[in-house]
Amino acid sequence: MTNNIISKLEQMGCRVGQSLAERFTRDSPRFGSELDIIKFICKEFWVGTFKKQVDNLRTNHLGVYVILDSRFKLLTHMSAGEQYLESAPKYLAFTCGLVRGALASFGINSVVTAEVSTMPSCKFQISIPKT
Amino acid sequence: MARQGGRATDPRKVSQELFTLTYGALVAQLIKDYEQDDEVNKQLDKIGFLFFACRGYNIGVRLIEDFLARSGIGRCNDFRETADVIAKNGFRMFLGITPQVTNWSAAGDEFSLIMDANPLADFVELPDDHNQLNYSNILCGVIRGALESVQMAVDVRFVQDILKGDNQTEIRVKFIKRLEDALPAGEE
Amino acid sequence: MTIYNMYIFDRNGTCLFYQEWQRNKNSGMPQEEEFKLMYGLIFSIKSFISRMSPVDFYSNSKDGFTSFNTNYYKLHFFETPSGLKFVLNTSLNVDSLRDSLQYIYNSIYVEYVVKNPLCSLNSAIKSEIFKEKIDTYIRGLPAF
Numbered sequence: 001m002t003n004n005i006i007s008k009l010e011q012m013g014c015r016v017g018q019s020l021a022e023r024f025t026r027d028s029p030r031f032g033s034e035l036d037i038i039k040f041i042c043k044e045f046w047v048g049t050f051k052k053q054v055d056n057l058r059t060n061h062l063g064v065y066v067i068l069d070s071r072f073k074l075l076t077h078m079s080a081g082e083q084y085l086e087s088a089p090k091y092l093a094f095t096c097g098l099v100r101g102a103l104a105s106f107g108i109n110s111v112v113t114a115e116v117s118t119m120p121s122c123k124f125q126i127s128i129p130k131t
Numbered sequence: 132m133a134r135q136g137g138r139a140t141d142p143r144k145v146s147q148e149l150f151t152l153t154y155g156a157l158v159a160q161l162i163k164d165y166e167q168d169d170e171v172n173k174q175l176d177k178i179g180f181l182f183f184a185c186r187g188y189n190i191g192v193r194l195i196e197d198f199l200a201r202s203g204i205g206r207c208n209d210f211r212e213t214a215d216v217i218a219k220n221g222f223r224m225f226l227g228i229t230p231q232v233t234n235w236s237a238a239g240d241e242f243s244l245i246m247d248a249n250p251l252a253d254f255v256e257l258p259d260d261h262n263q264l265n266y267s268n269i270l271c272g273v274i275r276g277a278l279e280s281v282q283m284a285v286d287v288r289f290v291q292d293i294l295k296g297d298n299q300t301e302i303r304v305k306f307i308k309r310l311e312d313a314l315p316a317g318e319e
Numbered sequence: 320m321t322i323y324n325m326y327i328f329d330r331n332g333t334c335l336f337y338q339e340w341q342r343n344k345n346s347g348m349p350q351e352e353e354f355k356l357m358y359g360l361i362f363s364i365k366s367f368i369s370r371m372s373p374v375d376f377y378s379n380s381k382d383g384f385t386s387f388n389t390n391y392y393k394l395h396f397f398e399t400p401s402g403l404k405f406v407l408n409t410s411l412n413v414d415s416l417r418d419s420l421q422y423i424y425n426s427i428y429v430e431y432v433v434k435n436p437l438c439s440l441n442s443a444i445k446s447e448i449f450k451e452k453i454d455t456y457i458r459g460l461p462a463f
Contacts, residue, residue, distance in 0.1 A: 012156035019152050024145065048145030077434040083447045084437050091436075094153075192440060196433045199400055200425040206400045280401040282330075312402060313331040315359035 006093040013097020014104070021102035024048065034128065037106050038065050045102055063128040068121070075120035088116045092124075099124060147227070151253045158266060168263035175265070179272020180279075190269070191276020198224060198277070206281070210306050211235075213283065214242050217274065217304075226250050230302075240306040249293070249300050257294045265289045270302060282310040320462045323392065323408040325453075327428070329441055330402025332358040335432075336444045340457060361396065361404055385417060399424055413462040427452045 024044065031037045042054045046069075056068040074091050078084055092114035100112045108128055115123045157178075161171045179190050198204075202220050207213040214232045222244075223229050230244040251267045265271075271287040278285050284307040291297035324339035334354035346353045361384075368383045386395045388411060395407040397420035405420040431449040432438045438446050457463060 008160060012153070012160055015156045015159070016149065016152040020145070020149060023148055049149055051146075077431055078437060078448070079446070080448045080451070087437055189440070193433045195401055196399075196403075196429050196440075200429040204400070282402065312362065315332055315355060315362050 002090070006089055009090065009093040010097040010100075013094035013099075014101035015097075016094075017098035017101025017103075018105045019101075020049075020098070021045065021105040031106060034063075034108065035059070037103065037108065038126070041099060041102060042067060049098065063130050065126040065128075067124040067126070069124070070121045072120050072122040075116070075122060079119040081118060083119075085116065085119065088119065088122075089114070092116070092122065096124065099126065103128075147250060148253075151250055154251050154269070155255060158264075162261070162264075168261055172263075172265045172268045175268035176272040176275075179269040179274075180276040189276045191273040191278075192280050194225060194273060195277035195280045210239060210242075210283075213278070214244075214304070218244055221277070234301075234303075236305075242304055243290070244302045244304065246300040246302075252294055252300075255294060262295060265292065266294050267292070267300075274302070274304060279310065282312075284308050284310055320413050321410040322413070322457055322460065322463050323410075325408070325457070326354065326357055326404075326406040327444075328354075328358050328361070328404040328406070330404075331441065332362070333441060334358070334443065335403075335441075336449075336453070338450070338453065338457075340463070357406065358404075361406065386415065395420060397421060397424070403428070409462060416460075416462065419456075419460060419462075423453065423456065427456060 025040075031040065038057065038059075042057050046052065046054050050069070050073040052069075052071070052073070054067045055070045057065065058068075059065045074095065075088065078087075078091070096112040096114050100110055103110045103112075103126070111127045111129075113125050113127075115125065158171070158175070161174050165171050165174060198221055201224065204216060204220060207216060218230045218232045227250060228246060228248055230246045232242055233245055234243040235241070249267055251270070255266060257264060257266065268289060271289065274287045275285055286305040286307055288303055289301070290303045291299055291301040293300050322340050323342050325337070326334060327336040329335055332355070334357075337350070337354070346356070348356070364384050364387070372383075384396055386393060388394075391411070393409050393411050393413060395409065395413075395416045397405040397417050403424065405423060407416055407420060409416065427449065431446055431452055432440070432444055435446055435449075438444060438449070444450075
């Protein structure tokens with residue numbers, strides 16, 4: 001049941017992310033590289049949706065990117081610690097979908113997951129399979 | 132390659148689009164889950180009014196607290212004042228529009244909110260097989276939930292919708308009764 | 320100056336939150352009973368005040384009852400149009416704390432209860448961040 005809810009929310013986010021990214025970049029030049037696209041997600045996209053930039057971006061240069069938001073907007077009202085941790089995935093699925101959808105609109109297939117150990121800090125991992 | 136200019140995005144516009152698109156995704160998901168338009172209408176109204184009833188999660192009830200805290204508006208003296216506050220303060224704060232308050236019933240217990248623009252329904256066109264759908268029906272639940280919190284029971288429904296080919300979007304609000312504070316246990 | 324304790328009630332009389340900072344005397348009854356009694360006290364004062372009022376205060380002023388003093392303590396009261404009731408007991412030398420109660424509503428209750436989808440609005444508040452914010456705020460008041 002919970003998995004079903006999470007996957008529905010993820011799909012809703014994906015639809016929204018796709019349209020949003022298209023509207024955002026309608027009048028702008030194409031991106032140069034994959035990293036440029038990821039940077040766009042961390043800056044303009046994040047600021048537009050969450051009113052702040054991400055706090056850190058790391059990559060292994062093999063298609064895995066980890067975005068850290070140490071005060072993730074959807075969690076700041078919820079907890080400053082471990083309370084409600086078990087409910088966090090439901091409130092992150094939509095955002096994972098949002099990122100996956102935005103990347104898809106630039107032609108990138110990805111898997112996006114979220115991880116929280118202490119709220120409101122959250123890590124989003126983007127994996128782009130290399131073909 | 133550094134890329135300047137061209138990607139200037141107005142954050143306010145983005146959050147409005149995020150909101151509108153998210154609402155659209157919600158309606159689309161409900162259509163997938165419930166199929167029948169009248170069932171979707173019912174669900175939308177419920178989400179606005181009484182979502183997760185067991186937990187007391189209710190969008191209208193939550194929005195009114197945010198509204199009262201931010202606006203500092205106190206109790207209304209009568210239903211006309213309530214109508215004005217909904218249109219000029221409530222809709223303004225949450226949707227950025229000010230519907231017209233009109234078509235008062237003779238008894239003064241019923242009015243209409245007329246919207247020229249509806250941000251929830253930007254970019255939306257109803258497919259032919261969903262002509263019974265009240266796309267923005269969540270607004271009914273929200274108004275009902277919000278007013279119940281300030282001790283007013285009302286009935287709210289869509290009577291016209293631009294999405295259905297009407298000339299304007301009209302929500303009808305009817306006063307039913309005042310609700311009283313709960314008596315302390317054991318008192319009559 | 321001292322702040323003794325605080326109650327928050329919803330409009331059904333459910334006690335959503337209680338905390339004490341300094342309380343030397345207990346009411347000598349189970350907590351549930353005490354909450355009912357406090358809600359009953361507030362309810363009765365409000366209804367007496369509106370019944371005995373020589374002016375129609377609902378149209379003249381939005382607030383009926385704001386505080387009372389006894390010889391030993393002062394009870395501060397603040398109610399929102401949605402019927403949430405905030406009650407704070409302090410020592411007598413404390414000025415009006417209505418602004419503080421308004422702040423607790425605007426900036427703590429709305430932010431950490433209303434905007435937390437996991438918090439119910441009609442039963443005791445379990446959010447730890449809410450409790451922490453209240454405690455920090457009260458301890459930081461000049462009246463504490």
